[in-house]
Amino acid sequence: MKNLNKKQVTMQEQSAEERKHNFNEVPLGYSKEEAILEASRCLQCSTHPCIDGCPVHINIPDFIKAIKEDNVQLAIDIIHKSDSLPAVTGRVCPQEDQCQAVCIMGKVGDPIAIGRLERYAADWDLQNREGGKIKLPTKEKSNGKNIAIVGSGPSGLACAGDLIKNGYNVTVFEGFHKTGGVLAYGIPEFRLPKSIVQEEINMLNKFGVKFATDALIGKTLTIQELMRDEFDAVFIGAGAGLPRFMHIPGENLAGVYSANEFLTRVNLMKAYKFPQYDTPIKIAKKVAVIGGGNVAMDSARTALRLGAEHVFLIYRRSRKEMPARNEEILHAEEEGIDFNLLTNPVRYVGDEKGFVKTIECIKMRLGEKDASGRRRPIPIDGSEFTLDIDQVIVAIGTTPNPIIPRTTAGLKTGHHGVILADENGATSVKGVFAGGDIVTGAATVITAMGAGRKAADSIDKYLKGKI
Numbered sequence: 001m002k003n004l005n006k007k008q009v010t011m012q013e014q015s016a017e018e019r020k021h022n023f024n025e026v027p028l029g030y031s032k033e034e035a036i037l038e039a040s041r042c043l044q045c046s047t048h049p050c051i052d053g054c055p056v057h058i059n060i061p062d063f064i065k066a067i068k069e070d071n072v073q074l075a076i077d078i079i080h081k082s083d084s085l086p087a088v089t090g091r092v093c094p095q096e097d098q099c100q101a102v103c104i105m106g107k108v109g110d111p112i113a114i115g116r117l118e119r120y121a122a123d124w125d126l127q128n129r130e131g132g133k134i135k136l137p138t139k140e141k142s143n144g145k146n147i148a149i150v151g152s153g154p155s156g157l158a159c160a161g162d163l164i165k166n167g168y169n170v171t172v173f174e175g176f177h178k179t180g181g182v183l184a185y186g187i188p189e190f191r192l193p194k195s196i197v198q199e200e201i202n203m204l205n206k207f208g209v210k211f212a213t214d215a216l217i218g219k220t221l222t223i224q225e226l227m228r229d230e231f232d233a234v235f236i237g238a239g240a241g242l243p244r245f246m247h248i249p250g251e252n253l254a255g256v257y258s259a260n261e262f263l264t265r266v267n268l269m270k271a272y273k274f275p276q277y278d279t280p281i282k283i284a285k286k287v288a289v290i291g292g293g294n295v296a297m298d299s300a301r302t303a304l305r306l307g308a309e310h311v312f313l314i315y316r317r318s319r320k321e322m323p324a325r326n327e328e329i330l331h332a333e334e335e336g337i338d339f340n341l342l343t344n345p346v347r348y349v350g351d352e353k354g355f356v357k358t359i360e361c362i363k364m365r366l367g368e369k370d371a372s373g374r375r376r377p378i379p380i381d382g383s384e385f386t387l388d389i390d391q392v393i394v395a396i397g398t399t400p401n402p403i404i405p406r407t408t409a410g411l412k413t414g415h416h417g418v419i420l421a422d423e424n425g426a427t428s429v430k431g432v433f434a435g436g437d438i439v440t441g442a443a444t445v446i447t448a449m450g451a452g453r454k455a456a457d458s459i460d461k462y463l464k465g466k467i
């Protein structure tokens with residue numbers, strides 16, 4: 001392996017000082033020259049471990065080769081065979097734990113920047129599509145069968161995309177007034193511009209997928225009513241949107257938010273434009289964000305952009321155990337988020353009007369590994385300390401919303417209320433399939449999309465009497 005270019009081509013991004021005052025996207029993407037240079041580093045190895053490292057098995061070496069040869073149309077065609085939302089996954093997938101973790105180049109230097117190259121091809125596609133140069137994919141003649149999809153997040157969109165291509169009539173029911181699931185209400189604009197998500201949804205719409213918003217299944221209509229009245233099969237991709245709390249004293253004080261509520265107010269309801277938009281939000285000076293995952297990083301960086309003077313990130317394990325993507329942790333550090341690691345909140349204390357004003361924390365040490373494979377955090381007696389704050393955002397995880405299981409007779413659920421589905425995505429109710437976070441618990445965009453595609457295939461086989 002002589003004369004290898006061991007360093008990844010850097011992607012330009014907004015400086016930390018500039019970006020903490022705006023919601024614009026942070027990384028700016030590769031230019032054509034940068035993409036070709038990075039693609040040229042790929043060894044095109046015969047074992048291509050990167051393909052197995054990708055949860056949807058994109059033919060990575062082939063699309064990289066197409067970029068190297070400046071045939072971006074071919075690159076995007078290859079990607080689209082496995083991934084219907086590459087502009088999203090190229091930006092938010094945890095590539096360092098997936099395809100890039102096993103890239104052979106990673107043994108001698110930096111792995112190939114697979115996600116950045118995927119984003120390059122996908123952005124090229126979006127730009128050319130806008131110019132009307134891209135034709136819609138071909139779809140089979142309608143077979144007259146109707147499929148209902150519950151939830152417009154990545155699992156529902158991926159399922160809808162495959163079924164419409166196969167000739168089904170597809171209607172997506174979404175509880176919110178806006179489609180996109182976590183891509184719209186959770187992940188902030190500075191990481192995933194909403195126009196990208198909207199463009200992908202517009203594409204599905206042009207292709208014939210119908211979207212019914214403000215339709216909360218289990219309340220507006222039940223799964224049984226959908227099956228009885230119009231639909232031959234149902235896919236449930238309703239996500240895991242129910243926030244968890246720590247159940248410590250003071251969690252009911254004003255100013256203590258779940259990350260879901262906080263991010264939804266800001267992303268979906270434009271609370272930062274109050275009173276121009278109806279939804280209010282407290283613009284706090286000192287904010288404590290509890291957690292160490294992507295949701296915690298997004299909340300901390302959003303609070304900073306809203307105008308907070310100081311944002312404490314409080315996480316009970318060490319930096320090594322943080323589940324957030326490396327890039328998000330680095331970006332948060334660069335922007336000045338104050339990481340309080342090996343620290344856990346014990347209680348919140350309020351002022352006389354019931355607004356949170358301090359947080360009491362305790363220092364932790366790491367013990368033996370627990371069921372998650374990570375070392376268990378143990379409180380250190382006598383290490384308690386307090387911080388003055390005027391807002392708390394709790395980002396310690398979510399579980400599935402129970403509305404659908406509670407209103408669907410015979411639908412079996414498991415630990416934390418996840419819907420039980422077999423390897424085909426089939427649930428305990430005939431004709432009802434499920435996938436994404438509502439089955440796995442909170443996971444990733446690409447695993448949710450993979451589950452949606454698997455269920456689309458199973459629905460096709462089920463309606464053709466093959467399973």
Ligand code: FAD
Pocket residue numbers: 092093094150151152153154155156173174175176179180181182183186187188215216217218237238239240241263294295298325401403404435436437438442443444445446448
């Ligand atoms: P969701 O995206 O949750 O979509 C479910 C949809 O169903 C929602 O729109 C919801 O309103 C709707 N719904 C729920 N109940 C009903 C009902 N009864 N009737 C009708 N509609 C209903 N993953 C990554 O890979 N990388 C990241 O960087 C990343 N960052 C994240 C940041 C945040 C803030 C959050 C919250 C998650 C993040 N994730 C990330 C996780 C990822 O977004 C999820 O795993 C993924 O979106 C799950 O997709 P889904 O389709 O299962 O559900």
Ligand code: SF4
Pocket residue numbers: 041042043044045048049050051060061064102103104105112114
């Ligand atoms: Fe290229 Fe890395 Fe895949 Fe090998 S493992 S083909 S170097 S991306």
